[in-house]
Amino acid sequence: MSTVTPTGTASTGAALSPAAALAISLENEHAAHNYHPLEVVVSHGDGAWVVDVAGRRYLDCLAAYSAVNFGHGHPALVTAAKDQLDRITLTSRAFHNDRLGPFVTALAKLAGKDMVLPMNTGAEAVESGIKIARAWGYRVKGVRPNNATIIVADGNFHGRTTTIISFSNDEQARADFGPFTPGFISVPYGDAAALEAAITEDTVAVLLEPIPGEAGIVVPPAD
Ligand SMILES: Cc1ncc(COP(=O)(O)O)c(C=O)c1O
Known part of the structure; x- marks a missing residue:
């Protein structure tokens, strides 16, 4: 378990080495406080293992939120x-x-697609998905201009751009960042009846995480 300290760093409870303390204090002083990392200062990685600045080894079960599932330094x-x-x-x-x-x-x-659009981040991929769904709605489905809606699920996490936080329930991610982008309807996750009821002639997409992570690890009902 970790606890978040007043500086925004999540403490593991372990004593910090001088090198780790320095690295963390520099980050706290000069990097925007938009994240709450654990008090582990990694300097090397090899396969499933990472090593911190004091030489302590950790089995990396996070793999950069799956970005390095193939292991460090493959x-x-x-x-x-x-x-x-x-x-x-x-x-x-x-x-x-x-x-x-x-x-x-x-x-x-x-x-299994004809074409792809490479993006740098997950949030950009979702932004592109929103644009493509809206353009399809207007050009193909015949939705009235500027009326397209996209159905999302409560507790969603799709990134942190202004449009994406517009349909987030996380007030910490939204506070002081409005006005927000319209055109999203949120329904309870895993509630197929609520989702069906939200579909209208203006619906252009349903945007869901297969298993929400930020809301807790929510495995959807079998149906
Ligand atoms: C389900 C999901 N969607 C979108 C994102 C946003 O990705 P990025 O942080 O690369 O913008 C994440 C990031 O963790 C994610 O887990």
Whole structure:
């Protein structure tokens, strides 16, 4: 169990090494307080293990919220990244490059889709999904201009952009950030009848986490 200290850091209760204390104090002083990390200052990782600045080893059961499920420092990925950096760092989308075509072809095949749109973050992916659903609503379904609605679930977590917090129930994430984006209807998670009742001629999408995480680990009912 951890407790959140007045500085916003979550304490594990373990004594901090001087190096860890310094790293945390620098973050607290100069990084925006938008997160409450555990008091563990990681410096290295290898596979499922990470090591902190005092040399203490931890089994990393979080894997950066699944972003490194393949393990820290996976040799194939590190080699591919280094090879690419040696060839060219960034081309922007002003030019074609020799890697994007093969990458999106493989990703589209893996996802079973005709086309893909790579994004940097989860919130951007959700933002793009919202835009695509709205555009489909107006261009294909015939929804009246600016009337599209998207149905979401109570307790959702889809990111922290202004539009996404507009349909969050987390007051901490919303406080002082209004006015919010309209066009979202929230129903209780796992309540198929409530979801069905919310569908109207203006509905363009239903946006759900398969298993909500921020609301607790909520496994949906079997039906
Ligand atoms: C279900 C879900 N959606 C969206 C996001 C937002 O992703 P990001 O933090 O990359 O913007 C997260 C991040 O944890 C997530 O768990």
